[in-house]
Amino acid sequence: MSETALKPVSPILVSLVVSLAAFMEVLDTTIANVALSHIAGSLGAGSEESTWVLTSYLVSNGIVLPLSGWLSGLMGRKNFFILCIVGFTVTSFMCGISTSLPMLIVFRLLQGLAGGGLQPAQQAIIKDSFPPEKLGMAFAITGITTVLAPILGPTLGGYITDNYSWRWIFFMNVPVGLLAAFLVKILVQDPPSAQKQNVGSIDYIGLGLIAVGLGALQIVLDKGQQEDWFDSSFIVFFATISVISLIVAIYWLLQQERPVVELKLFKIPSFGMPCVMMFFVGFALYGSTTLLPMMVQSNFGYDATLSGLLLSPAGVVVLFMMPVVGRLVNRVPAKYLISLGMLINALGMWATGLVTPQTDYATFVFVRILQTLGLPFLFVPASTLAFSKISPQHSSNASAIISLTRNLGGSIGIALVTNKLIHSQQIEQSYLVQHLTMADAGYRYALETYTQAMTNLGVPAALASTQAMGKIYQELLHQASILAYRDAYNFVASLLVVLGIAALFMPDNKPQKQEAPAASH
Incomplete structure (x- = not known):
């Protein structure tokens, strides 16, 4: 008998319940981004210091992700999932009542530790709730959480921050968390492969190497741009620590009989290659979600709420596309759907690079929809293919690895596109400055037009010329910035x-012709 047959509760209902908790956690990876200036002002901190509110969460979250499979085996997947929900709920409340930045950073660190196990546990529970021929629909439900939450995070965060208080970004998790914990307790059941197991004592060496390596890597990615990357001894130190720790960790984990992270799963081709694709799902999702609000706020005068609303229609489109792709997975080979998703997203990125200073809100909404339209074609088939040869006893470990690769893709994506943006701004500005000479007809015309306009306003001739040049330089910076975003999107x-x-x-x-993995277990 298949293990899925042991579950009397509807798989759809189970999926919705566990997705509620995971949605709450994924939302918190982006919801605080637009509130950093408000948090800094409220707690009397600088804007640079306030970024540790994001970094502390991402660092601790990244450390727990690869360990969640081992922890699920130690205490049982359902118990581990409930513990994560309760821990995340309590630490969210503590974040909301924080009275200083150090206090908030500590509780954000604990919040990341508590929430790190929610995504992999959710994915593993959903995977084991559906028969193999319906895995596409299962991961369509998972994808709604994974893809939609980061899109809606800035929208919701901007609205709450502008209209209420940044503290409600954290307080809103409390009722959702309590409800999710109650529903999971009464509805979710562990199959035999997900119950408490004799996992042995924890591999403290492997755990320590992973924690140090991933923690240092996240600090490098988050602080690299501010510290001027490898020109900074601070970044060089943490990058060195990260590389050494992760190389030694990989070697160590491959030698262990019971490793905290099952790296040997990468030997399965249908698992390893989709993990690479999931890395770039995170890259495209988080990279593009970071760029667009930055562009419209810095160059088009949008506030936090309006720039967040720019992303919302794309979230609705993703919501409707997920079940469609979930049905296509059993009809079309995953590799073709993944390829199509990559190319659709590429078209959206290229189209966004065509914006001009006159681009309106509706056009931005359209290009954002095009940016995200391909994500369901990436996430659902890649997840389905990755789990197609994974046995139930390895579901939790596989989910942890997939969640980690996606989150790392997001962190690296944000770091790379931000670095590309800054570098391109310098190049584009240097190129445009070359045209600010009297030999250039366009420059002469603009200078004469602005000087005449200033003179008509009663500004003395000498001062009018200076102000006209200042105006032209402001426009140059504006155009250089837009061109830099074009370069980043391209x-x-x-x-x-x-x-x-x-x-x-x-x-x-x-997948429709595969036998149930549980049947061979």
């Missing part, structure tokens, strides 16, 4: 095109 588009072609060489999958 960079992401080029990468996605290459990946779209590479996806065609992934293993074939025919």
Whole structure:
């Protein structure tokens, strides 16, 4: 008998219940981004110091993610999931009542530790709740959480911050968390493979190496741009620690009989290659979600709420596309859907690079929809293919690895596109400055027009010329910034095109013809 047959509760209902908790946690990865200036002002801190509110959460979250499979085996997956929900709820409340920045950072660190196990546990529970031929629909439900929450985070965070208080960003988790914990307690059941197991004593060496390596890597990615990357001894130190720790960790984990992270799962081709694709799902999702609000706020005068609302329609489109792709997975090989998703996203990134200073709100909404339209074609097939050869006893470990690769992709994506943006601004500005000479007809015309306009307002001739040059330089900076965003989007588009072609060489999958993994267990 299949393990899924042991569950009397509807798989759809179980999926919705566990997704409620995971949605809350994923939302918190982006919801605080737009509130940093408010948090800094309220707690008497600088804007640079306030970024540790994000960093502390991401660092601790990244450390727990790969350990969640081992912890699920130690205490049982359901018990671990409930513990994560309760811990996340309590620490969310403590974040909301924090009276100083150090206090908030400590509780954000604990919040990340508590919430780190929610995504992998949710994915593993949903995977084991559905028969193999319906895995596509299962991961369509998972994808709604994973893809929709980061899109809606800035919208919700901006609205709450502008209309209420940044503290409600954390307080809103309390009733949701309590409800989720209650529903999981009464509705979710662990199959035999997910109950308490004899996992042995924890591999403290492996755990320590992973914690140090991932923690240092996250600090490098989050602080690299502010510290001027490898020109900073601070970044060089943490980068060195990260590389050494992770290399030693990989070697150590491969030698262990009971490792905290099952790296040997990467030997399965249908698991390893989709993990690479999931890395770039995070890259495209978080990178693009970071760029667009920055662009419209810095160059088009949008406030936090309006820039967040810019992202919402795309979230609605993703919501409707997920079940559609979930049905397509059993009809079309995953590699073709993944390739299509990469190319659609690439088209959206390229289209966003075509914006001009006159681009309106409706156009931004359209290009954002195009940016995210391909995400369901990436997430659902990649998840389905990754789990197609994973046995139930390895579900939790596989989920932890997939969640980690996606989150790392997001962190690296944000770091790379931000660095590309800053570098391109300098290049574009240098290029445009070359045209600010009297030999350039456009510059002469603009200077004469602005000087005449200033003179007509009663400004003395000498001062009018100076002010006109200042006005032209402001426009130059504005145009250089928009061109830099174009370069950043084109960079992401080029990468996605290459990946779209590479996806065609992934293993074939025919999930509708596979036998249930549990049957062989």
